[in-house]
Amino acid sequence: MSFGSIWAVGAGNMGGAMLRRWLTTGLDPARLTVIRKSGAAFAEGVATLSAVPADGDAPELLLLGVKPQMLDLVAGPLAAAMRPGTVLVSILAGVEDAALRARFPGARIVRAMPNLPVAIGQGVVGLHMVDDEPELRAAIDELMAPLGLVAWMDDAAAMDVVAAVAGSGPAFLYRFVDALAAAGVAAGLPVEQSAELALATVVGAAAQAGASDVGPAEMAERVASPGGSTRKGLDVLDGDAGLGALMTRTIAAAVARNREMAAAAR
Numbered sequence: 632m633s634f635g636s637i638w639a640v641g642a643g644n645m646g647g648a649m650l651r652r653w654l655t656t657g658l659d660p661a662r663l664t665v666i667r668k669s670g671a672a673f674a675e676g677v678a679t680l681s682a683v684p685a686d687g688d689a690p691e692l693l694l695l696g697v698k699p700q701m702l703d704l705v706a707g708p709l710a711a712a713m714r715p716g717t718v719l720v721s722i723l724a725g726v727e728d729a730a731l732r733a734r735f736p737g738a739r740i741v742r743a744m745p746n747l748p749v750a751i752g753q754g755v756v757g758l759h760m761v762d763d764e765p766e767l768r769a770a771i772d773e774l775m776a777p778l779g780l781v782a783w784m785d786d787a788a789a790m791d792v793v794a795a796v797a798g799s800g801p802a803f804l805y806r807f808v809d810a811l812a813a814a815g816v817a818a819g820l821p822v823e824q825s826a827e828l829a830l831a832t833v834v835g836a837a838a839q840a841g842a843s844d845v846g847p848a849e850m851a852e853r854v855a856s857p858g859g860s861t862r863k864g865l866d867v868l869d870g871d872a873g874l875g876a877l878m879t880r881t882i883a884a885a886v887a888r889n890r891e892m893a894a895a896a897r
């Protein structure tokens with residue numbers, strides 16, 4: 632990895648998942664300092680602090696992983712501690728490049744939008760950088776590669792959509808699993824068995840789709856025998872008020888909230 636020293640400010644569900652994956656794929660814990668509100672130990676060999684050190688050696692890379700609403704609590708002390716040229720990777724939903732630049736003058740800013748499956752190397756990380764710095768881009772690619780699929784977005788506005796589709800996406804899928812299980816119960820399956828079958832079905836189907844050389848639409852066709860029961864179910868999902876309309880509203884609501892958080896940070 633090209634970055635010698637890393638500070639992570641915030642190491643909760645998302646920041647923590649990224650850091651743990653980096654540690655399990657070879658990041659030397661001695662190069663990482665975690666700064667989190669509680670100061671609770673993060674991982675063996677990783678220095679953990681409860682506040683930004685006033686006189687510490689500024690890092691080469693800063694991973695900003697607090698909630699967007701906490702940005703102004705940490706920005707002042709962090710900006711004072713950073714050196715010109717520090718790379719700041721922000722995973723804050725919504726918060727735009729200009730808002731980060733205003734708070735961290737002199738930093739080289741990269742926005743990243745990850746999701747929780749990065750913990751097992753099967754996540755998605757959307758990336759956006761305003762400045763054209765090919766070397767930095769290559770270093771960020773190398774940093775993110777162990778986390779899963781990496782996708783650079785040219786358009787900054789697309790990051791709010793990436794946050795909804797990929798960042799929030801796992802939560803939407805978990806709801807689908809629960810809804811499938813609940814529907815199974817409503818149709819007569821025992822509660823625990825329905826939950827087990829629904830989860831195993833989604834895990835197996837997702838893994839197969841991921842390994843397939845045909846798209847999900849064709850995969851669905853292979854399940855639906857002509858005149859069979861899957862077609863009847865798909866007719867419901869594909870209807871006017873079906874899954875397409877529901878997902879459009881779901882993503883629109885999440886994107887709108889990301890844009891609200893962006894506005895609040897301006």
Ligand SMILES: NC(=O)C1=CN([C@@H]2O[C@H](COP(=O)(O)OP(=O)(O)OC[C@H]3O[C@@H](n4cnc5c(N)ncnc54)[C@H](OP(=O)(O)O)[C@@H]3O)[C@@H](O)[C@H]2O)C=CC1
Pocket residue numbers: 640641642643644645646647666667668669670671681696697698699701704705722723724744745746747798799
């Ligand atoms: N959760 C997700 O799936 C995704 C989240 N994100 C983004 O990640 C960011 C973090 O979200 P998430 O991990 O879910 O949130 P969490 O609440 O799980 O983690 C927040 C982290 O911030 C730390 N923190 C809070 N206040 C301070 C402070 N004043 N100084 C230093 N550290 C502080 C907390 O410390 P402590 O550990 O001590 O409590 C914690 O480590 C958000 O900006 C969100 O938009 C992006 C994509 C997906």
Ligand SMILES: O=C(O)[C@@H]1CCC=N1
Pocket residue numbers: 724794795798799
């Ligand atoms: O809910 C949130 O605000 C963040 C953004 C993407 C996933 N979690």
